[in-house]
Amino acid sequence: MFVILGYLVALGCIFGGFIAHGGNIGVVLHALPNEILVIGGGAIGAFVVNNQPKVLKATMKALPASLKGSKYTKARYMELMALLYDILQKARKDGLMSIEKDVESPAESPIFQAYPKVGSDHHVVEFTTDYLRMMVSGNLNAHEIESLMDSEIETHHQEAHGPVAALTRLAGGLPAFGIVAAVLGVVNTMGSVGQPPAVLGAMIGSALVGTFLGILLAYGVVEPLAGLLEQKAEDAGKELQCIKTTLLASMQGYNPTTAIEFGRKVLFSTERPTFSELESHVKKKPA
Numbered sequence: 001m002f003v004i005l006g007y008l009v010a011l012g013c014i015f016g017g018f019i020a021h022g023g024n025i026g027v028v029l030h031a032l033p034n035e036i037l038v039i040g041g042g043a044i045g046a047f048v049v050n051n052q053p054k055v056l057k058a059t060m061k062a063l064p065a066s067l068k069g070s071k072y073t074k075a076r077y078m079e080l081m082a083l084l085y086d087i088l089q090k091a092r093k094d095g096l097m098s099i100e101k102d103v104e105s106p107a108e109s110p111i112f113q114a115y116p117k118v119g120s121d122h123h124v125v126e127f128t129t130d131y132l133r134m135m136v137s138g139n140l141n142a143h144e145i146e147s148l149m150d151s152e153i154e155t156h157h158q159e160a161h162g163p164v165a166a167l168t169r170l171a172g173g174l175p176a177f178g179i180v181a182a183v184l185g186v187v188n189t190m191g192s193v194g195q196p197p198a199v200l201g202a203m204i205g206s207a208l209v210g211t212f213l214g215i216l217l218a219y220g221v222v223e224p225l226a227g228l229l230e231q232k233a234e235d236a237g238k239e240l241q242c243i244k245t246t247l248l249a250s251m252q253g254y255n256p257t258t259a260i261e262f263g264r265k266v267l268f269s270t271e272r273p274t275f276s277e278l279e280s281h282v283k284k285k286p287a
Contacts, residue, residue, distance in 0.1 A: 004067070031207075035206075035210045035213050039174065039214050056166075066232065081264065081278060081282060088256040091250075099132060127243055131243075149247075160236055164230045168226045178217075181213070182210040182211040185210055248262075
């Protein structure tokens with residue numbers, strides 16, 4: 001919603017200001033199809049060459065998601081920490097071996113099924129169960145597991161930023177493709193030097209539309225989208241950081257209530273529940 005609204009405001013103000021200043025929008029609209037073909041086609045071709053298939057696929061998947069609101073809300077984080085609390089509480093009361101079935105078959109686990117938002121997210125479930133499994137096995141200490149977690153989070157970070165980097169490079173190249181379109185327009189104009197001034201003026205105006213369009217697409221459309229995807233990637237990484245901090249606190253001997261408090265502290269302040277809110281939620285008490 002906000003993405004579409006932002007684009008409407010940006011484009012409305014740009015073209016509205018042009019028209020209000022006495023500009024002839026017909027010149028722009030007349031040149032638009034050819035300029036879009038040159039700039040858009042050239043940019044898409046270069047984009048395909050510049051990125052591996054996995055990055056292209058990730059970018060195409062990320063674009064529709066950018067139009068939706070963030071799923072990383074306070075309610076989601078509270079559900080995540082309630083899940084961690086329940087499974088750590090079970091391990092504390094009945095021993096680590098008691099959560100083995102939950103870890104091995106999370107789809108059949110009553111604990112994971114009780115929290116459908118995070119329990120159905122395969123990234124969250126896989127990350128959580130992998131390290132709970134290591135805790136159950138008892139073969140690794142907290143420092144070794146922390147190192148593995150950091151490596152996995154860094155890998156996730158790099159993968160999530162693939163579409164961001166791809167779109168940023170695309171935004172950097174669009175003004176150059178606009179210049180290419182403009183140069184082609186000037187070449188076309190130079191081949192018609194015998195035409196009346198009015199005709200030449202229209203042709204030069206059409207050529208300049210290419211430069212304008214390349215800059216507009218770069219800084220008004222693609223680069224803002226890359227920035228939005230980067231913020232969404234940071235939100236996704238923060239969720240894994242919350243799980244990591246909570247599990248490591250548990251491994252170091254803290255009780256489940258204190259362990260989830262460690263996890264709560266790493267969240268962004270805009271989505272972080274208060275201590276009382278989280279305690280009431282995980283212990284199923286009225287707030």
